[in-house]
Amino acid sequence: MRRPGGVVVAAAAVAVLGGCGSDDSAPSFDVEDAVRKADKAPYSAQVEIQTFIGQPWSTMTGRVNYNAPKAGTLRIRHLVGKSPVDYQEVVTSDADYMLYQPGSKGSGGRWRKVPPGVSDFGSQDVDSYTHTLLGMGPSVRKGVEQQGGEPAYRLSGTLTLERVRPADQFLHLQMSVTKKKWIDCDVWINKAGRVVRAEQRTPDGLRRVTVLKDFGAPVKVSVPKDVDETG
Numbered sequence: 001m002r003r004p005g006g007v008v009v010a011a012a013a014v015a016v017l018g019g020c021g022s023d024d025s026a027p028s029f030d031v032e033d034a035v036r037k038a039d040k041a042p043y044s045a046q047v048e049i050q051t052f053i054g055q056p057w058s059t060m061t062g063r064v065n066y067n068a069p070k071a072g073t074l075r076i077r078h079l080v081g082k083s084p085v086d087y088q089e090v091v092t093s094d095a096d097y098m099l100y101q102p103g104s105k106g107s108g109g110r111w112r113k114v115p116p117g118v119s120d121f122g123s124q125d126v127d128s129y130t131h132t133l134l135g136m137g138p139s140v141r142k143g144v145e146q147q148g149g150e151p152a153y154r155l156s157g158t159l160t161l162e163r164v165r166p167a168d169q170f171l172h173l174q175m176s177v178t179k180k181k182w183i184d185c186d187v188w189i190n191k192a193g194r195v196v197r198a199e200q201r202t203p204d205g206l207r208r209v210t211v212l213k214d215f216g217a218p219v220k221v222s223v224p225k226d227v228d229e230t231g
Contacts, residue, residue: 028144029191031153035130038193042068044219045194045212052207055079062089063219066127069093071221090224097224111224126195126210128167129187133157145188147196148213152188159185171200180204 042065049060056079064072070093078085086101090111097111133140133155140157160182165172175183180202188197198210 031189034191034193040067042218043215046214048211050209054205065218068218092221110226110228113227125167126198129198132163132167133187147188150190152190152196154188156186159183
């Protein structure tokens with residue numbers, strides 16, 4: 001694990017995939033110019049978030065809105081103990097809703113309401129990670145690599161606890177509680193200025209990898225029926 005002072009990147013939950021150095025065969029581009037010219041209109045992306053704690057711990061897949069109030073739908077599998085825990089999640093700007101699948105812990109056939117940001121999806125803002133890294137100077141710029149069949153510029157750096165705060169409130173809270181003072185973070189940005197991959201790694205070996213693809217129009221998300229708000 002690299003320490004602050006080296007060039008690394010990031011933090012709390014997803015990650016096994018990653019890039020190692022620029023790809024000379026991939027055409028380079030000005031990452032700051034791409035980010036500056038990126039379409040600011042709301043959009044959605046198919047997202048996969050994997051978390052590893054030494055070994056695979058959870059996988060989330062679904063579609064989520066960006067450049068807009070947080071909203072999306074996800075399916076999550078936690079690989080805890082001998083039996084996986086499966087549930088669905090509906091994310092809204094006001095609250096998150098969870099429905100455990102039959103046979104999973106907590107299953108009861110009804111959706112449960114939880115405060116926003118409490119769920120595993122947290123409050124990660126991939127674009128904020130981009131701006132935070134770009135603001136750290138030339139050392140974070142690692143060059144263009146292939147990601148998902150297209151060229152993407154990799155930014156890589158070590159973020160202190162305070163630098164994490166604006167990018168990921170959920171992770172910032174986790175780090176504060178567990179007394180972690182830094183994370184390693186990598187972000188890959190395509191020519192359209194959109195993040196297509198992000199990785200975070202904590203000092204204790206927790207890794208999170210987020211992959212975004214199939215960008216499209218924002219999705220409409222409705223509060224589920226039969227919500228149990230008793231907790």
